[in-house]
Amino acid sequence: MCGIVGYIGNQKASPILINGLLRLEYRGYDSAGIAVMESGEISVMKDKGRVKNLYNIKGIDDLKGTVGIAHTRWATHGVPSKENSHPHKDNSGEFAVVHNGIIENYSDLKEFLTDKGYKFYSQTDTEVIPNLVHYYYNKDEKDDEQRLLRAVSRVCKDLKGSYAIELIYKNKPDMMIVVRKDSPLVIGKGYKENYISSDIPAILSFTKEFYLIDDNEIAVLTRDNVEFYNSDLEKIEKKIENIDWNATAAEKDGFDDYMLKEIYEQPNAVRETIGSRLPEEGVCIFDDLKFTKEYLSSINKIYIVACGTAMHAGLVGKNIFEKLCRINTEVDVASEFRYRDPIIDDKTLCIYISQSGETADTIAALKLAKSKGAKTLAISNVIGSSITREADYSIYTHAGPEIAVASTKAYTSQVVLMAVLAIYFAETLEQDNVAEIKELKRDILSLPGKVENALKCNKRVAEFARKVFQEKDMFFLGRGVDQTVALEGSLKLKEISYIHSEAYAAGELKHGPIALIEKGITVVGILTDPKLVEKSISNIQEVITRGAKTFIVTNQELLNNNFEMVIRIPEVNPLLSPIVSVIPLQLFAYHISKEKGLDVDKPRNLAKSVTVE
Numbered sequence: 001m002c003g004i005v006g007y008i009g010n011q012k013a014s015p016i017l018i019n020g021l022l023r024l025e026y027r028g029y030d031s032a033g034i035a036v037m038e039s040g041e042i043s044v045m046k047d048k049g050r051v052k053n054l055y056n057i058k059g060i061d062d063l064k065g066t067v068g069i070a071h072t073r074w075a076t077h078g079v080p081s082k083e084n085s086h087p088h089k090d091n092s093g094e095f096a097v098v099h100n101g102i103i104e105n106y107s108d109l110k111e112f113l114t115d116k117g118y119k120f121y122s123q124t125d126t127e128v129i130p131n132l133v134h135y136y137y138n139k140d141e142k143d144d145e146q147r148l149l150r151a152v153s154r155v156c157k158d159l160k161g162s163y164a165i166e167l168i169y170k171n172k173p174d175m176m177i178v179v180r181k182d183s184p185l186v187i188g189k190g191y192k193e194n195y196i197s198s199d200i201p202a203i204l205s206f207t208k209e210f211y212l213i214d215d216n217e218i219a220v221l222t223r224d225n226v227e228f229y230n231s232d233l234e235k236i237e238k239k240i241e242n243i244d245w246n247a248t249a250a251e252k253d254g255f256d257d258y259m260l261k262e263i264y265e266q267p268n269a270v271r272e273t274i275g276s277r278l279p280e281e282g283v284c285i286f287d288d289l290k291f292t293k294e295y296l297s298s299i300n301k302i303y304i305v306a307c308g309t310a311m312h313a314g315l316v317g318k319n320i321f322e323k324l325c326r327i328n329t330e331v332d333v334a335s336e337f338r339y340r341d342p343i344i345d346d347k348t349l350c351i352y353i354s355q356s357g358e359t360a361d362t363i364a365a366l367k368l369a370k371s372k373g374a375k376t377l378a379i380s381n382v383i384g385s386s387i388t389r390e391a392d393y394s395i396y397t398h399a400g401p402e403i404a405v406a407s408t409k410a411y412t413s414q415v416v417l418m419a420v421l422a423i424y425f426a427e428t429l430e431q432d433n434v435a436e437i438k439e440l441k442r443d444i445l446s447l448p449g450k451v452e453n454a455l456k457c458n459k460r461v462a463e464f465a466r467k468v469f470q471e472k473d474m475f476f477l478g479r480g481v482d483q484t485v486a487l488e489g490s491l492k493l494k495e496i497s498y499i500h501s502e503a504y505a506a507g508e509l510k511h512g513p514i515a516l517i518e519k520g521i522t523v524v525g526i527l528t529d530p531k532l533v534e535k536s537i538s539n540i541q542e543v544i545t546r547g548a549k550t551f552i553v554t555n556q557e558l559l560n561n562n563f564e565m566v567i568r569i570p571e572v573n574p575l576l577s578p579i580v581s582v583i584p585l586q587l588f589a590y591h592i593s594k595e596k597g598l599d600v601d602k603p604r605n606l607a608k609s610v611t612v613e
């Protein structure tokens, strides 16, 4: 759960490294550091705190080296401190390493090295890596060009867990080695220079040409060249991927925060997700999927597996798949699914949703399903991400980079993509609900405009947020699909405002939680499904009677209105309503966080990409 950057070229490395780290802070931001090759020595500068604190380190501006590695950390082993910050050197000071991931057997490795006389100065798991490299490098009697590569490869055989590692060696100042397993890492190719990063946007302003490194591959970088090896040290060829993203797409575009920018990007994100998959005439098109009627008819269960917001998108997807395709669909949290021996076989289709494509639990859950013979389909926003490389099939949301830790446009585009996918399934299966599908297609195509319209509530939501931002607890209530969006609204609020909230099926309230309703508490009600609105209103009246303040999101005309605030959103097919009704909820969490003066984009204890268990 950290970000790493590397540079080898002819420019001063430190500004490039720090620039890259600043763009990777969403991966972690409790400490940061860089190591630069400096006149025959490795100069390490690091400290606790945000990346920008690096600018305060004395001497950092004077570094002239043109080869370096860098790291922004989110603590897993050892508290955030200067000692635990990366880069870490071995005892001799000859090797420096940055690492993202977790070395699960680091205690055993530490014991092994301690027995050999190595000393440890941090509480991290990472510190075993440079010392192991030193150990194997010196044990190797053959002093040839491959010696360092052999040492790194040998170390990897000892490591259990996940890692993306960059290594520099003082006596080989014109090269660097990187390796990955279950942690993201890309190489950007320049002219007489090469870059490394945990993700593409961080170095997109420097290059558009990338190599995507796969698990257990090692790359040796010089200024002019990148060579790739498999774990047996056989040379392998990799093709360059041209990434046609606009670097400015990753900037804030004049908004105060990435989150607000991303909330406002949703009409476009939804449009991009639909893309050319849903022609106004004719059947739905998925270029990357070649499912036949025979195959889809053989599926007796769909599992949708994901974490957090992506899992909430899955809950909406379940309704759509069941309604349109009549296939039994279950949703599970990846961290539970992977350990609960789920019943799956070759008749199960497992769909994995992950914005980043790097979530460790989701990837592990996917590997489990594959091992049991199920077909796997990944829905991700990141081209070439780990999950898409593991899955049998991958489709992309095309929502553009999401930088804010709290996910917004990824959620709406995931739901849209599942709706389009369900239509594709239903059409391939030749279901007899042609009229229903035709209407749903029309509704999907109208979504960008409806989301745009829903954004107009911003000012009124901000007004309500000003009234309630000091509260300690809130409730989110809804029935049917509105309950799934209640879960998402409640998660957004918790994440960025640190206000405790509960999301409940409105009808379940009187079976316990109503005991918590007292005068002044805020209850958010989502009322969009015409069949259920009356019932939900009765539940809302029960909380009003007990003194609650109510914030209502609805697409219906509500008579007899004794609610504190009503946000009216455009009406849409109930299957799709979360794509519109989530907008006021995202804005609500956003404005409360701003009123409290919090860092909206980087909430405490959270990181954008959860690449460890």
Ligand code: F6R
Pocket: 307, 308, 309, 310, 311, 353, 354, 355, 356, 357, 358, 359, 362, 405, 406, 407, 408, 491, 492, 495, 608, 609, 610
């Ligand atoms: C919430 C949020 C998280 C992610 C979850 C899965 O705002 O962002 O709950 O949805 O960590 O992440 P991905 O989709 O990258 O697998």
